Amino acid sequence: MTDSLPKANDDSGQPLPFFSGHYSLKIDSNGRFVVPAKYRDLLGDDIYLYVHTSSKDGMQRIQIWTPQNAKDDPWAYAARKADAGEVSHSEYTTYLSLFTPVTVDKQGRLSLPVELRDIPGGKSGEQVLVGCGNYLMLRTKRDWEQSIRSSQKAIDLFNNRYE
Numbered sequence: 001m002t003d004s005l006p007k008a009n010d011d012s013g014q015p016l017p018f019f020s021g022h023y024s025l026k027i028d029s030n031g032r033f034v035v036p037a038k039y040r041d042l043l044g045d046d047i048y049l050y051v052h053t054s055s056k057d058g059m060q061r062i063q064i065w066t067p068q069n070a071k072d073d074p075w076a077y078a079a080r081k082a083d084a085g086e087v088s089h090s091e092y093t094t095y096l097s098l099f100t101p102v103t104v105d106k107q108g109r110l111s112l113p114v115e116l117r118d119i120p121g122g123k124s125g126e127q128v129l130v131g132c133g134n135y136l137m138l139r140t141k142r143d144w145e146q147s148i149r150s151s152q153k154a155i156d157l158f159n160n161r162y163e
Contacts (some may be wrong), residue, residue, distance in 0.1 A: 008076065016134065019132060019133060019134070021131045022129065022144065023129070025126075026126055027123060029124050031111055031113070031117045032112070034075065034107070035104055039131070043064070047097040047101070047110070048067070048100060048101055049099070050099050051063075051116065051119055053142070059122050059143065061137050061143075062119055063135050064136040064137070064138070075096065078095050079092070123142055126141050127140060127141065128144040
């Protein structure tokens with residue numbers, strides 16, 4: 001089924017990582033969690049964390065980006081806005097500073113910086129890592145379950161395609 005999912009290509013025609021599925025995980029008291037092997041293979045060495053505040057519910061969630069996938073997403077979009085004069089250079093560089101570089105260690109764990117451990121999806125305990133196409137998102141189990149419930153009508157619509 002995942003082979004039929006939409007895949008974007010980079011400038012050289014190589015497919016970009018596509019993140020789907022969701023995994024329950026535990027964040028330890030040091031802010032570490034094991035990245036599922038399938039995601040580790042797609043992430044590579046350069047990983048950036050970004051705290052996104054939803055305009056819909058005001059909740060903060062940690063997003064995980066790779067430079068390849070962000071090419072035409074947050075960074076390129078912000079650069080276009082700065083080039084067009086819609087935001088100042090200072091606003092643009094401030095936005096870029098909100099992306100925190102991290103790495104996955106030899107045990108397959110990602111460590112959240114201390115300042116991100118108070119974000120709901122970054123707190124120690126059970127969380128859910130959700131594939132969102134071109135990025136990953138950490139969500140609380142409760143937040144994820146609520147999202148499933150509130151999306152049930154759309155999920156049913158998508159599922160009805162196969163009946």
